[in-house]
Amino acid sequence: METIALYVVAATLGSMVFFAAGIAPTVFQSLPEAEAGQFLRRLFPRYYLALILGAGVAGLCFATTSPLAAAICFIIAGSTGWVRQVLVPRINELRDAELGGDADAGQQFARLHRWSVGINMVQLLALLILLFRH
16 A cells, blocks of 8 residues: 555656646746736636645555555645635735735735745655655
C-alpha cells in the first residue's frame, strides 16, 4: 500500500506543480485579465478537489504503514477543504469588491490571496518531503 501511496503523492505533487507553473501563467498570458479570472474561478474548485482526493487517498494508503505520513496527508486534505470551501469564496468576494472600486477590499484580497498561495506552497513542500523520505 505504501507504494500506491507514493504514486498518488507523486501524481498529486505533479498536478500541483503543473497547475502553478503551467496552467495559471498560460491562462494569464493567453486571456484578457477578466476572462482569465473567470476561467480560474471555475478551475480552482476542481483543482482543490483533486488535491483533497489525492491527499486523502494517499493518507488511506499510508494508514497501516506510516501513521505520520497518513496524518500529513489528511492534514493536507483537510486544509485544502477549508481553502476550497471557506478561503477561496472569501477571496472571490473581496476581488469582486476590489474591482467595484473598494480599495480596502483590494488590500484584504491581496493578503488572503498570499495566504492561499502560502498554504499551497507548504502543502507542496510537505508532499515533496513525503515523496523523498519514503
